[in-house]
Amino acid sequence: MSTPIRYYFSLFILVIFTGCGATPGFTTSKKTLPNAPTYTYIDTKGNTYAISQNKFIYDPVSEDDTIDGLDDEGYHQEINISLNDYAKIAAACDRQFEETQKELPANYNGNVIPTLLRSYPDRTDELTLSIKGVDELDYILIPYIGNE
Template structure:
């Protein structure tokens, strides 16, 4: 086969693969962190935030147009997140486990005791959060919910 024929054959294969949606030389292996924990954060109103390596799930205690006397807390959301986003959230959660949490004040009037769970395959760590801990986690997590 001549050099020109090899070139045209290679070019044809490249065009064919690209036309089929394949990208030669590019792999799409999804990276994960081995033994990375999942986190569940329950805020002072009872809203639940579940974080895994690729998903952020928000379950509000109450949705729009409620008549149960509980504030509107938005809608259930499941958001795909990057490994980088997971690492940022995990670092904020792990920081709470490292810091000494102050007891909730006697005049605390939240509906629920704020809690953070960190689940590994073989154990679960649980932490009652201080108001400062709640503020720090809210600061990191609320922007993922958009306009909710």
């Protein structure tokens, strides 16, 4: 291929990519969802999980077997997550708000009433979870904190 043809071919390819919205070599902006809520889940032991569009924060009730009598629940973790991970977690949380939550049984002996918060800039929705809701959220969230 001669030099002028190569030049015009390269220019043609560049026009095709930029014409369809692609910008070769540029990834400067982080993708976000407008008006996406943040979620805070407090499990039956009091561990807190805070989820935003790009961050997953796990704050355990106790990091050590200490005199407080609480089990070791691992260590505080802040994990960067993808927008796809956020969307998966958000869908699981939103599903809890759509389902009817059964009252906790009379013999429930958890340390804390399990709660899910969904926070928007102008309001916060709060939900007391059933044991089924706790199980469903634990299934989605526990893998993010690993074996801690």
